[in-house]
Amino acid sequence: MEKEHIFKQYDAELNEIRTRLLEMGGKVEKMITDAMKALVDRDSDLARRIIAMDHEINHLEMDIDEKCLQVLARRQPAGRDLRFLTLALKIVTDLERIGDQCTSVAKRAVELNEEPPLKPYIDLPRMANWAGVMVKESLDAFVTGDEKLAIKVCRDDEFVDGLNDQIQRELLTFMIEDPTTISRALKISYISKYLERIADHATNVAEMVIFMIKGKDIRHTTPPTDPQ
């Protein structure tokens, strides 16, 4: 009876970590969507709210870290649970850095909103959408242990890399044809890179999930993609 009680409490603690991670993931996904909205709608107030949200994400990271450490110390887990907890520790760091990238997008959006628009944004919102879905799916794959979904995320990263390359090339032609666009084009170029890095973080998470499930490391078995 006593033992059963302890097991139930342990399960509840692991579930709590799962829930908090998904909650953090949900907030980060919303930051991606909102940052793009702030850019496309030229809404600097929204951008400033995103920048302010970064602190909340940072605190979620520290909070989840602490919870993982408590469970590790109290329950001394082994096997799958140990792998789950150590990966949770790594994954929150990726989520926190995705939050950082979103605040960077928002900062560039505020700057761009002070100048006349350079061009309509078509590929950037597509990229942001893909990156957001990748973040969501990588976390879903983590909490449900869905290997197929994790593999899908890794594959989607190539598409996002391709979109980024396309955007960089297009911006380069703008800059060469009309040097007065350089400062704005550079900011858009940075935003594209921030999004590309968000997708990279999601891919890192997905690779670690595959490792957790298979107990086999697929990280770094393919040639490294180029972090821009």
Next chain:
Amino acid sequence: MEKEHIFKQYDAELNEIRTRLLEMGGKVEKMITDAMKALVDRDSDLARRIIAMDHEINHLEMDIDEKCLQVLARRQPAGRDLRFLTLALKIVTDLERIGDQCTSVAKRAVELNEEPPLKPYIDLPRMANWAGVMVKESLDAFVTGDEKLAIKVCRDDEFVDGLNDQIQRELLTFMIEDPTTISRALKISYISKYLERIADHATNVAEMVIFMIKGKDIRHTTPPTDPQ
């Protein structure tokens, strides 16, 4: 006697992780120095050797990860040792990503070596030097538990950020004055950002070290710096 033997073995295991982390750090520092050398000396062969080294760094990450998991599972550490091991897991990820940034510097160096030089590199080697020292000192602070050194690393990051801003502004004037420089200036701009991100990784490590020593989280207590 038996117990003493187990303690000795446990200590040896923790020391082995410390040694491997320093070894990985040393390789990564060399990658930073060599990547800058490949750029300044226009040495594409050296750049290609750095790109090839990335695999080695990736394997070191997986190897240290596995060692940490084994100790966690076998020894069920608590307190300081638990904090050490969970931080080691996070730190190897930062080191691996520093390796990624170095290969990116090397790739841009190969591209730049195919075109006429734009300008002598003055601030970039300085930045690379600072970033390399920050990486070294953050790891030294980790293995020796030196809080003062970790605080120094966090402070040095501001200087690197300042150097990056200066480089970006200078490159912008090049691009505006002569559009034929844009493509090369962009590549140099990326390299400056890669170095700035290496310094950010070292700062992340240093912040975690302070957390380990104080048991108090100083991460994210200052306004976030802007990852470019």
